[in-house]
Amino acid sequence: MSDQLEQSFVKQLKENQNIIHKICRLYTNGEDAHNDLFQEITIQLWRAFPKFRGESKFSTWAYRVALNTAITLYRRNTRTIATVTYEGQKHFLSQEDYNHEEEEQIKLMYQAVQQLNDIEKALVFLYLEDKDYTEISETLGISEVNARVKMNRIKGKLKKILNP
Amino acid sequence: MDELDLLKKAWKKDTHSFEQVTETEIYKMLHKKSSSIVKWILIISVLEFAVWAGVNLLFNTDDAIQKLHAENFSIYLKILTYINYAVVIWFIYSFYRNYAKISTITSTKQLMQDILKTRKTVQYYVWYNLSMIFVSTILGFIMAFVYNPKMDALKYKISHENGYETITITVCIILAITVLFVGLFWLIYRLLYGILLRKLHANYKELKKIDL
Numbered sequence: 535m536s537d538q539l540e541q542s543f544v545k546q547l548k549e550n551q552n553i554i555h556k557i558c559r560l561y562t563n564g565e566d567a568h569n570d571l572f573q574e575i576t577i578q579l580w581r582a583f584p585k586f587r588g589e590s591k592f593s594t595w596a597y598r599v600a601l602n603t604a605i606t607l608y609r610r611n612t613r614t615i616a617t618v619t620y621e622g623q624k625h626f627l628s629q630e631d632y633n634h635e636e637e638e639q640i641k642l643m644y645q646a647v648q649q650l651n652d653i654e655k656a657l658v659f660l661y662l663e664d665k666d667y668t669e670i671s672e673t674l675g676i677s678e679v680n681a682r683v684k685m686n687r688i689k690g691k692l693k694k695i696l697n698p
Numbered sequence: 699m700d701e702l703d704l705l706k707k708a709w710k711k712d713t714h715s716f717e718q719v720t721e722t723e724i725y726k727m728l729h730k731k732s733s734s735i736v737k738w739i740l741i742i743s744v745l746e747f748a749v750w751a752g753v754n755l756l757f758n759t760d761d762a763i764q765k766l767h768a769e770n771f772s773i774y775l776k777i778l779t780y781i782n783y784a785v786v787i788w789f790i791y792s793f794y795r796n797y798a799k800i801s802t803i804t805s806t807k808q809l810m811q812d813i814l815k816t817r818k819t820v821q822y823y824v825w826y827n828l829s830m831i832f833v834s835t836i837l838g839f840i841m842a843f844v845y846n847p848k849m850d851a852l853k854y855k856i857s858h859e860n861g862y863e864t865i866t867i868t869v870c871i872i873l874a875i876t877v878l879f880v881g882l883f884w885l886i887y888r889l890l891y892g893i894l895l896r897k898l899h900a901n902y903k904e905l906k907k908i909d910l
Binding site for chain 1: 700701702704705706708709716718719720721724725727728730731732733734735736738801802803804805806807808809810813894897898900901904905908909
């Protein structure tokens with residue numbers, strides 16, 4: 535029975551691992567830290583898995599646990615140093631789809647996002663994942679209106695970082 | 699177009715850029731130990747409960763009472779001891795209840811609140827113990843003053859010579875020791891939990907700021 539649970543968990547995690555990788559990339563600044571956070575998120579997901587009833591998609595359920603782990607439970611300081619560019623970024627683009635200029639812009643954009651604080655990153659992550667404000671507000675535990683206001687402020691902040 | 703939307707476009711296409719973890723690797727991860735702050739809070743808290751329980755057992759008041767022939771105090775001390783046990787059990791129970799509530803599937807804000815609440819329980823427990831020590835010290839001093847023959851010299855000094863000055867000095871010494879003791883604990887706490895919870899506090903503050 536528990537083997538079955540483990541099997542089902544491992545399979546779903548493997549299929550959805552990119553979500554966790556994306557969070558790790560936002561919150562860490564090196565391969566070691568990335569793997570470390572990935573592992574901690576995996577452990578926390580596994581612990582919470584018995585409470586996953588399949589009412590939502592595995593991925594939707596995993597957002598919350600993964601973000602909570604990155605923001606709250608993870609012990610190492612995950613604040614990225616703005617000047618350090620993460621190696622993984624190089625593989626960020628599927629080359630054929632972008633021209634050079636756009637690629638450069640996205641890279642800068644990515645660096646700007648890394649300068650945000652943990653909470654702002656969470657908002658950006660959920661926004662990039664196409665979550666609506668209802669889900670963003672529920673995930674973070676803030677009101678929908680305030681989530682919206684904050685998101686607009688973050689956009690402004692990013693603009694400022696990009697065009698000082 | 700919004701810069702963030704540009705990133706969004708790239709973000710969605712970004713599905714094959716990570717080195718994929720295999721099922722075997724995930725299996726291995728499941729059996730590794732967590733290093734989350736919740737685990738550390740649990741370890742430190744259990745240690746704190748144990749240390750203070752030990753301190754309570756070490757202070758055997760009965761012997762001291764017998765030595766001083768202060769038996770009429772002993773009933774009060776017994777009552778105090780039982781109340782103390784009840785309070786400690788209540789602390790452990792509410793710590794456990796708060797700890798069990800911590801869950802990663804609640805909202806981020808709720809999770810942070812639950813963690814902080816759990817830790818607060820232990821903090822109150824320690825302050826409770828410190829104030830009990832303070833009260834016991836004063837009680838002990840009063841007992842000694844009343845029953846210990848060695849205190850006669852001090853009593854004589856107070857009643858015959860410069861009484862005001864002697865009392866002032868005694869009170870000052872007790873206060874200084876208390877301040878030193880409490881200060882030391884406060885420092886240890888700042889360091890220990892400061893390091894452990896710095897990130898959580900910062901993020902919690904940020905979340906609350908959004909919701910003002």
